[in-house]
Amino acid sequence: NAGVTQTPKFQVLKTGQSMTLQCAQDMNHNSMYWYRQDPGMGLRLIYYSASEGTTDKGEVPNGYNVSRLNKREFSLRLESAAPSQTSVYFCASRGQGREKLFFGSGTQLSVL
Amino acid sequence: GQQVMQIPQYQHVQEGEDFTTYCNSSTTLSNIQWYKQRPGGHPVFLIQLVKSGEVKKQKRLTFQFGEAKKNSSLHITATQTTDVGTYFCAGPRRGGSQGNLIFGKGTKLSVKP
Numbered sequence: 001n002a003g004v005t006q007t008p009k010f011q012v013l014k015t016g017q018s019m020t021l022q023c024a025q026d027m028n029h030n031s032m033y034w035y036r037q038d039p040g041m042g043l044r045l046i047y048y049s050a051s052e053g054t055t056d057k058g059e060v061p062n063g064y065n066v067s068r069l070n071k072r073e074f075s076l077r078l079e080s081a082a083p084s085q086t087s088v089y090f091c092a093s094r095g096q097g098r099e100k101l102f103f104g105s106g107t108q109l110s111v112l
Numbered sequence: 113g114q115q116v117m118q119i120p121q122y123q124h125v126q127e128g129e130d131f132t133t134y135c136n137s138s139t140t141l142s143n144i145q146w147y148k149q150r151p152g153g154h155p156v157f158l159i160q161l162v163k164s165g166e167v168k169k170q171k172r173l174t175f176q177f178g179e180a181k182k183n184s185s186l187h188i189t190a191t192q193t194t195d196v197g198t199y200f201c202a203g204p205r206r207g208g209s210q211g212n213l214i215f216g217k218g219t220k221l222s223v224k225p
Contacts, residue, residue, distance in 0.1 A: 031211050040121070042200060042217035043155065050211070058212070059205075090154060094211040099143060100157040101211065 002026055006091050006104035013081045013111045021076040021107050023091030031094040032074035033058075033101065034066060036087040043090065049074055081111040114139050114206050118199075118216035126224050131191050133219035135184040135201035142204055144177055144184045145213065150197040158186075158199075191223050 004025045013019055025032065034046040045058030049068040063085060065077045074093075078085060088108050092101040115138040125131050135144065143162045147155040159168055161177035161184060168175045174187045188195055198220045202213040 033211070040217060043202075043215040045205075045212065045214075048212060059214075099160050099211065100145060101147075101155075101213065103154040103156070105154050 004091055004093050004102050004104035006089075006107050008107060009105065010108050011110070013078075013109065015082060015111060017081050017111075018077065018079050019081065020078075021089055021091075021109075022073070023075065023104060024073045025091075025093040025102070026072065027093060027095065027102065028071070029093035029102070030071070030096045032068065033092040033094070034064075034074070034076045035090045035092060036060065037090060037106075038087050046076065046089075081109075083111045085109065086111045114214055116201060116203055116214050116216040118201060118219050120219055121217065122220045122222075124222045124224065125191050127193060128190050131188040131195070131221055133186050133199050133201075133221075135186075135216050137182045137203055139206055140181050142181075144181075145202045146175060146184075146186055147200045147202065147215075148197050149200065149218070153197075155200060188221075191221070193223050193225055196221060196223050 007022045030051045033048040035043040037043050044060050047066040049055045052071045055066050067075045088106050090106050091104040117136045119134050145160045146158040149155045165179045166177040172189045176185045198218040200215050200218045202215040205212045205214045
């Protein structure tokens, strides 16, 4: 059981480049989330998907788009990366009727 | 807006000393969760508290939920080097769907052997 798998683990982009962060879970969870973590800022929710076919904005959605491709996969896209998007990105999932989040191992993104 | 605050931001202790981190919410919470993140790792769920005044123990860790359900604490007795990491509390975001959590900024614990 892999849990929540994120790719890539590390990425360096130039300002203006685009990229997609991939996330997949094998726990048959309904809900999936994208968080970013910045030093001293804790975890802030970017977007979430309460169930397959739905997505909603979180606390800091600007500059990002998401796709819930199917029940397993939830991707995060940066269309035109900016240095302010340098961060560690975590994908998480949650089972129906459960409260706790399961996190992936994270993607460390640097935008130069 | 809704806020979840944690203090202290950093704590350095000698191995064997006790450690406590406090979490305070600007709003009443239906539940509170605690997560631990090891250096270079990802957050891992520790526990959820639901009832007013609830106290739960996990070996050397004691978690409390305040009577007003606006504050919580995590106490570690006799810290060990394996306790190193950042401890986050999180509560449901007001108006958000289930699982939409607001996290505190965390308390980073370092333990000197």
